[in-house]
Amino acid sequence: MITTDRQLQALKPKGTVYWESVKSPHGGGLAIRVQPTGSKAWYYRYRFNGKQDTYSLGRYPSVGLLEARESHGEAVALHAQGINPKHAQRDEKARNESAWTMAELFERWLHSYAKTPTVRTRRTPSPLVVEQARWRWGHYLKGRVGSLLVKRIDARTVKSTVKEIAERQSRNQASKCLTMLRAMLTHAEGHGQIDANPAQGIQPSQLGATKSAPRDRVLSLSEIKRLWDAIESARLDTSAAAALKLLILTGQRRGELLQAKWDHIDLDGACWTLPAITTKSRREHTVYLSSAAIDLLREQQAVTGNLEYVFESQRASGQPIGDASLTTAIARLQGRKLAKQDMKAPLADMPRFSVHDLRRSMATGLLKHFGTAPHVVEQMLNHSPTDRLIETYQRHDYAKEQRLAWQAWGQLITDAEAAEQTNVVLLKKKKSS
CATH class of the missing domain: 1.10.443.10 (Intergrase catalytic core)
Structure with a gap:
């Protein structure tokens, strides 16, 4: 049984595919498969409903021993709940494919925002205001969070993003970015992309993003x-x-x-x-x-x-x-x-x-x-x-x-x-x- 990373490195290819069991604190079933080409991959081997099955945990050495053991532990926990880890992986993949990125959320939110009357004015935002929102997204937020999945955005991500804008660019714009992120994530919550809005309750003053004092510069x-x-x-x-x-x-x-x-x-x-x-x-x-x-x-x-x-x-x-x-x-x-x-x-x-x-x-x-x-x-x-x-x-x-x-x-x-x-x-x- 494999117990160390050095033993993993020492595994040599043979004429056929072979398996080696790997010790895990979460129990049995963790194994590594070695191909005749020398490539190695992690698997959880288990029985489900009386049938033998395997669940891929990634390739070695991209996935190291510690990571493989952690993934093995998660798979064992699913199995203990009567859930086939392979099916859970497939369902998660389907959810990821239907999940929005923050860039996709922005476009969907902006489209809705442009057509929705505001509570204060009872009118839809002017094209100028809509374009200002697009400019703010492109200038401050897109590069920081645009590629992230909405479901991966948590309060820590929101806080670190807004705080960075406040410290490196503009406190006033950081406050406006927080307001916009809150509105976007509310839209995501309403469409089932997230269970709760992680930006709700976060105050600009917590992040150094308080609005600057009104300008009073007048040219003579x-x-x-x-x-x-x-x-x-x-x-x-x-x-x-x-x-x-x-x-x-x-x-x-x-x-x-x-x-x-x-x-x-x-x-x-x-x-x-x-x-x-x-x-x-x-x-x-x-x-x-x-x-x-x-x-x-x-x-x-x-x-x-x-x-x-x-x-x-x-x-x-x-x-x-x-x-x-x-x-x-x-x-x-x-x-x-x-x-x-x-x-x-x-x-x-x-x-x-x-x-x-x-x-x-x-x-x-x-x-x-x-x-x-x-x-x-x-x-x-x-x-x-x-x-x-x-x-x-x-x-x-x-x-x-x-x-x-x-x-x-x-x-x-x-x-x-x-x-x-x-x-x-x-x-x-x-x-x-």
């Missing part, structure tokens, strides 16, 4: 002017440069702005209509274009010609540039594109800011420089009313006020003389106060 007028000049002087991608400028002038969400098509824009009527399907709020939204915005768009139209999207990608035909294009452009202007900051970059000395900070800066600028009413600014940003009563009964769109505000903001940004006059007025007000 002089900083916005510097950024505008830097965009013009730097060799940025044409569409990225134009998109950044229009974002400064209109304050719209980056994802919604990049989805703009020429069919949505009426240059003669000075308005840009965002279809409800492209907006985060799922409401149609009108941006009243300033003279500066119209001039910018006419220049961009001369570049794109008959293309569908206003900010067409040069790499992917028929698609707009991606969100990351604007982030990369801002990083380049601040000298943050490489690991070590480039202090020769045009905005290297400016306190860091993000693409979204430009939206906040326009809103703050309207309030500060022109005294635009907050409810008008909210309309311009296409924010959903926090009060359900207001959303239901207040339908006035303040179009005139919005048009005047956008025109004044555009002139302030692009007209150096106007900017200087505004600063003088503000200084006088400060002194008089």
Whole structure:
């Protein structure tokens, strides 16, 4: 009887197949079969319902002596329960073949998520929100858990995955990834892929994935002017440069702005209509274009010609540039594109800011420089009313006020003389106060 790994290694092939019994703490039946070619394989040999049977435990040396004994123990336990280990193996294989991977679960969940109204808004998520979920999966989760079987995901896997994202990439995104994993696994539970959701009850704070404090970075007028000049002087991608400028002038969400098509824009009527399907709020939204915005768009139209999207990608035909294009452009202007900051970059000395900070800066600028009413600014940003009563009964769109505000903001940004006059007025007000 074989008792050591050295004895296993010493087994030599013969002219025919032969078996050697192997000692196991779980009882008899563990054996190794040696082929004339020299290959060796583990088996559990047993009787079931009065008939001799064998159950494969793997090949040696891929499966070592210790692993073979453990598998033997599991097979013996099944046999003791009146279960044929071979049938259990076949059933397990069938279950594995019908089991979803996490990548398959994501696609199934996303398809369902896109069609299901949320409890809060009672509307289905916008395509922008759906694409953000797809981006989050590809950027943070797919490489970490995409190939794993859903049934193999446990609380430890969820925690280690989210914790790694929080430590190496983004605490805020780690928290959102945890929320998404919880929703995906709830979908899997509902379809019988798992018995219980392993992400349920896990809190972001346990994993260092608490949401970061709300950003409050607002660019001053002089900083916005510097950024505008830097965009013009730097060799940025044409569409990225134009998109950044229009974002400064209109304050719209980056994802919604990049989805703009020429069919949505009426240059003669000075308005840009965002279809409800492209907006985060799922409401149609009108941006009243300033003279500066119209001039910018006419220049961009001369570049794109008959293309569908206003900010067409040069790499992917028929698609707009991606969100990351604007982030990369801002990083380049601040000298943050490489690991070590480039202090020769045009905005290297400016306190860091993000693409979204430009939206906040326009809103703050309207309030500060022109005294635009907050409810008008909210309309311009296409924010959903926090009060359900207001959303239901207040339908006035303040179009005139919005048009005047956008025109004044555009002139302030692009007209150096106007900017200087505004600063003088503000200084006088400060002194008089």
